[in-house]
Amino acid sequence: MHPAPALPAPEEPAVRTVLLRGGDVYSPADPFASALLVQDGQVAWVGSDGAAESYARDADLVVDLDGALVTPAFVDAHVHATATGLALTGLDLTGCPDLAEALRRITAFVRAQPAADRERGVLMGHGWDETGWPEGRPPTLAELDRACEGAAVYLSRTDVHSALAPTALRALVGADLAAHAGYDADAPLSRAAHHAVRRIALARQTPQQRDAAQRAMLRRAAELGIGAVHECAGPDISSPEDLTALLALAGGGAEAAAHPEVFGYWGELGAVDTARRLGAVGAGGDLFVDGAVGSHTACLHRPYSDAADLDGAAYLTADQIAGHVTACTEAGMQAGFHAIGDAALAAVVEGVRAAAGKLGIAAVRALRHRVEHAELLDADAVAAFADLGLTASVQPAFDAAWGGAEGMYATRLGAERARAMNPFAAMVRAGVPLAFGSDAPVTPLDPWGTVRAAAFHRTPEHRVSVRAAFTAHTRGGWRALGRDDAGVLVPGAPASYAVWAPTDLVVQAPDERVANWSTDPRSGVPGLPDLTPGGPVPRCLATVVRGRTAHLAG
Template sequence: MTERTNRTVLLRGGAVYSPADPFATAMLVEGEHVAWVGSDGAAQAYAETADEVVELAGALVTPAFVDAHVHATSAGLALTGLDLTGCPSLAEALERISAFARSADDGVLLGHGWDESGWPEGRPPTLAELDAAAGTAAVYLSRTDVHSALASTALRELTEGLAELPGHHPTAPLTRDAHHAVRQAALAHLTPEQRRAAQRAALRRAAELGIGAVHECAGPEISSAEDLAALLALAAEGEGPEVFGYWGELGGIETARRLGAVGAGGDLFVDGALGSHTACLHTPYADAEHTGTAYLTAEQVADHVAACTEAGLQAGFHAIGDAALTTVLEGVRAAADRVGLARVRSLRHRVEHAEALDDKTIAAFAELGLTASVQPAFDACWGGPDGMYVQRLGAERAAGLNPFAAMLRAGVPLAFGSDAPVTPLDPWGTVRAAAFHQTPEHRISVRAAFTAHTRGGWRALGRDQDGVLVPGAVASYAIWEVTDLVVQAPDDRVAGWSTDPRSGTPGLPDLTPGVPLPTCLRTVVRGRTVHQR
């Protein structure tokens, strides 16, 4: 839906999450900006002249969420295509593939989300099993971490030179360059209409969840320049969240600028993922006799960071394993030696995922001014004593992953995202996952997690003034149906949470596991309603 953005809107009768007034119950929006926050009594002065008065009836108003790492087309295809997320077994996956192939139109069939680590069979389908289920269809099915994929024989035959590429296997899932090649072949068969439908589905879903902005992590190995250009053009139509594009290509500064990207980074791969055994480690996997895959050297990282810094453009890298993070830090430090530490720090270069950090690594992040763009839902999905992380790394190493509390204590800026379609768009679920991390010492307060998923996304863009509801701020906000509002800190050293109004701290929804998450009633982006329940 669209509407003129110079309207005056008064919201009253609820709770407004604002540092300007912890007890605010009303807010006035003029055009694209917040004009005032305060009490219902004082709001009466604005009621007669407002174009619209929204009676909140006890609802909560917060800044809209920012998802700092998405892949919109792939996320949309997961929403509209074959979704194998949560599939309980190999046998069930093959049945779903077969049914999907029978019901789908001609062309490449796309799907996502299989995860053999939780299947009783303990393995993915063989190529013969996939072909039997898919028939003659060309099928691309990305694993849940999107770092390996099933590709049917028909799709493999569409991919030139596949058998010569690193990561190729004649009967098993494809990884590394072979995976990138079949993904590009599959996406190349999307029509512009199919791409637009997928992107619209992803942005519509984001708006329904109170997300007002997303960071699209594009690149030649994960999407295409055409895909990013189409997404930015769609977002410019103003029917959904704002989109900020990152172009993850080594030496891709000019391409990033031509596309209108805000950074030459994002999914610029230094390594792969733990689930696919391609995250790069110092010590071999617990369930494989190797240390994963290294895509870049420290020298390549240094050259890219130095060039981006000279160009005044943010750089960024995908790095999950401890060896990959060492490569990034060595490269960024070398770049700082060339162009100056202050200049490097000023651009807040990013590291996506940043899972396997120790105290030394965390200190280096803080020293170099690096932003950690992280996904708490990864721990919710794969952490804990019986999770995939323990399978891959063993209990001791797995317990060290995603140390959010230590990162915050060291002053490392956090920006939360989903990496959709790797995990679904789910902002309150993301906040809950950080606050109730499966390793208790890594937990942070709900308030800190909420800040990382709102202001953190804006700060990662260098826009420190955004992501809060104060006079003069951009009016990007969401209205939520909630029950209790509390000040929640899941920490054994405190009572858990407090509802004492004397604290002067605005409350947020109770996110204790098992408590229903808030429902989004309305999402507004720069004063324009993009979702209304």
Template sequence: MTERTDRTVLLRGGNVYSPADPFATAMLVEGAHIAWVGSDGAAEAYAATADEVVDLNGALVTPAFVDAHAHATSAGLALTGLDLTGCPSLADALDRIAGAARTADGVLIGHGWDETGWPEGRPPTLAELDTAAGGAAAYLSRTDVHSALATTALRTLADGLAAQPGFDPDGPLSQDAHHAVRRAALAHLTAAQRRAAQQATLARAAELGIGALHECAGPAISSEEDLTELLALAAEGTGPEVFGYWGELGAVDTALRLGAVGAGGDLFADGALGSHTACLHAPYEDAGHTGAAYLTAAQIADHVAACTEAGLQAGFHAIGDAAVDAVVEGVRAAADRVGLPAVRALRHRVEHAEALDEESIAAFAELGLTASVQPAFDAAWGGPDGMYVQRLGAKRAAALNPYAALLRAGVPLAFGSDAPVTPLDPWGTVRAAAFHRTPEHRISVRAAFTAHTRGGWRALGRDADGVLVPGAVASYAVWAVEELVVQAPDSRVAGWSTDPRSGTPGLPDLTPGNPLPACLRTVVRGRTVHLA
């Protein structure tokens, strides 16, 4: 939908989540910026001259969400293609693959299988996969996107596959072998298919009140063409904003040429726990090894120093404790080389950062690192019977994703989905952080909401955005809610308050079992990109 960029819009009769006025019920937007927040009574002065008056009927207005880690094309392919998420068994997964293969045009692409919950306890063999796919070329990423099933027909399209680390002649491919078959599959997408997938992701994000995405691109996960086309699509202004990261070691010039805001994102220091490729100090409980290390501390130091000298943010994917420690060691070495203030000023990022201890958390605070994390990981794989316990045992699993400790140490958090690893689901993400499966890691709903709104902007170095105050960018969402509550200061203690004397803006009650808010409208820089 096309709108004038100089329109004046008055919203009234609701609840405006604003630190400028915790009791605000109205908001005035002029063009791309917020001009005023206040009461309905005071809003009458603006009603006659506004181009549009929106009667909220009690709805909640908040800053739009920011998804700080996403993969738009892959997420869109999962939305529009073969979705294996939630398959109850190997047999069911093979049935879905067979059904999709019958109508597939070109390479069959799917996502989301997870053998850890299947009664068979294993992924399909290559023969089973080839039979289900009917001989077609198929790429089917595991739920963590760090390994994949690839049919024989697709394997033949990847040169030198058998010599790549992570190659398995009969099972899922990981590490470099996985990257090779993913490149082969994505290379067969047409421009129209890629654009349709990206449009699907941006449309879905807008429907969920997401006003901005951080796209984590790179040569191992997408392509230069993919990133430039996504940024061009976002620049059309019909959906959320997109900020690109290019995850290639030493590629400062490439990141700048592509219009990326950072040389990082999914610059892999290791892999993922589910695929046994996250790099650990001690072996996996269910495998006789410690995972895969893709970068040394020296390589990390060189990259961070080069980025810092260029004034460009760096970032690394690091999940296992050994990978996190390598990143910390490398960033500290870069700080010794170019100066700690210069390193801290750029707020270099660590994506996922799941296995942290007190020492690494303190190092994040010291070095000014931003933790770009995904609470839905804990919701999906945490708990006493989850994949984390299968891979690491109960003690190590219970230490993962320590959000409360990060906040206590002053480490900034930015929340994302890593879509398609977990779906775009901002309120679900806030709930997952507030009701972490390990109680001592829980944070308040307010803190989680901040991490998923203002935290994404702060991760970009834009501290003034992500908040509804006069002068701020008008990127906001309108929500149908039943009741607004204020969580108790200690989220580990049950307690909610509706007392207006608290002077604190209320948020929806996200207690598990309660319905999540429904998005009525999403506005990005004054432009409506979703209207229910």
């Protein structure tokens, strides 16, 4: 196993000047670069080992990379830190093969918890997905109550747009739960009913539980080469206390151990002042225009193929969207929306166009307002995104998990609409800025897996090159924040980078033809790891955030 580079440990102070040499450095400044000089948290120089000798005598630390690859650190442009940490440290039902196993795991988890936690708090779990179970259904309330043995347990579906809630948790909300949209006496809760039980579940988490979960998430992100995350918070997905605690943890000061940077979004309609007070960079993220396909709540023009009486949930109108974009633009703050279905995306386009008509399109474009997920886009919507300067914050792992002819999208939407999902190549061709994320815990933190999912999309015409996907998952996340100087290793850029164990580097096209792969250095294009499906992904040896080590492999 290749050793980690001899960088300072995460709990140690940063070294002022560091020279890394003897590896491969992924930089547009020099496609043949093998050395990198970092000074005061910024990239100071990129070049060859021979030229690096002139810098070595003045460096405070010289690190031999021993053939390792250095790239910009990844940016995960859509996460839910506390929920991800709770999934990492609590009950994870992802990949359960059937209903019986899910119920068995729930019972085992409940029994393993301290009695005080079972009696006073709400236990948390995530990740169940009935579409892959032979039974083809979630548990009934009676089955769930037996499995939970009287404990209040919140179990979010894999898409986090519905949840299993036993009687003990429902009782904490009270009798008015039944009046909420999305309530079902015997099935998972969705829409407003789901939001009600989630608020109760999160409110019952202690500050210590929340802190442990957030630390677990940031630690895991750093282990994977992620140097920054965008936290998508809001009143229906987390809480003000959750967001402020996360931002305080991530910005813990020079004496604290380094973490990935955190940029918060607050998804509440018209709440520009609230977003600013909480320290958010934008009033958006999970500001829900609709829900999710798996929960039958993504808003569609035509009903679901497997539920002809449903066409999803519409949480915001085009007029409300226009008002929010107008208020944010006038305040100089980025707006954003969660929109998945074609009807929801049409409402976003209509609303943003109305705001542009009032304020001028240049003012709207300048803020790079965001749309999270943006899955069921047709050609007109793609063109509108490009025209309005909208950033698409997308999750390629959704296609890897649910795309394809036999996947959940095809079941819910039918083959024709499923093939239209996540048209990354069309967005790139139209000039729509892409920022890649995971929506963790909906899909796991897995940056190389995300790049692979985009390059080998289940619908071939939607594939992009590995290089384009990598850019969307590094520099794209910074551009989505309005910061064009980061996410690339060039002089003057922040020194946020990851070091990867040595691997074969190729220039990989968005298809499987060998003729489109190259290891020829004369191409002048820096290579990236071979991400052919089924192969390994690179191992992260170190993650450095603005010159400070956030992760060092053991």
